[in-house]
Amino acid sequence: MSQSWTRIWAMTKKELRDYRRNRFVVLTMAVMPLVFTVAPMVQLFAVKITTTSPAFNARIGLSLLYMLIIPAIVPSSLSAYSVVGEREQGTLEPVLITPLSSQEFLFGKALAALLPTIAISYAVFGIFLAAAATFAQPAVATAIFSGSHIWIQLLFTPLLAGWSILVGIAISTRSADVRTAQQLSVLASLPPLAVVALITFNVIHASRGITIGLAVALLVIDRFGWRAVAAMFDRERLVTGRRG
Secondary structure, three states: OOOOOOHHHHHHHHHHHHHOOOHHHHHHHHHHHHHHHHHHHHHHOOOOOOOOOHHHHHHHHHHHHHHHHHHHHHHHHHHHHHOOHHHHHOOOHHHOOOOOOHHHHHHHHHHHHHHHHHHHHHHHHHHHHHHHHHOOOHHHHHHHHHHOOHHHHHHHHHHHHHHHHHHHHHHHOOOOOHHHHHHHHHOOOOHHHHHHHHHHHOOOOOOHHHHHHHHHHHHHHHHHHHHHHHHHOHHHHHHHHOOO
């Protein structure tokens, strides 16, 4: 069956409507960005530090790392709900017996988790940059805008989200309980974030070559991970198997 963007977008819109009706999803998408907007601002603006302080770079790195937690954690919770949530609601079988192909089903689910995550992550980062330019100490604002922090955020946000979505969908297809799937997905989303944290805290020197190389490696992993998830997706087992 040829891939149809019309069917993919229909799947995405259906998933987004389901998110709006799910209280846990709504709270996750509202509360987590709020927490990870306020926390880094408090970290930088409420504490008086100077460029000679040993904690200066560590505070900036920690504040910026908060922003990367959003694309790592939020989509993992959304994608973990994608299959097992449908099964628990009794809506999985009607969707799977439609002409929608497995690739279209998975792609639609992935887009529904990716689009709001990217929008929220970049919006939060934009608010943080505006606040830093307006309220932060000059030394803090200079360190944020003059270094590699901005393009690291822009580059790794979709890549971290992509990884989290892949592992979330993979776990969701094999889980029988939404809560368990979400907990496992959050844990599985952390390894790439740990590598980015090493760059943020300058444990790995954030040269342009190293950062781009790590980003390309994560992109390749995401690409092959998508194939693995598609191979794991067994429509017949999901339709005829036991409910969670």
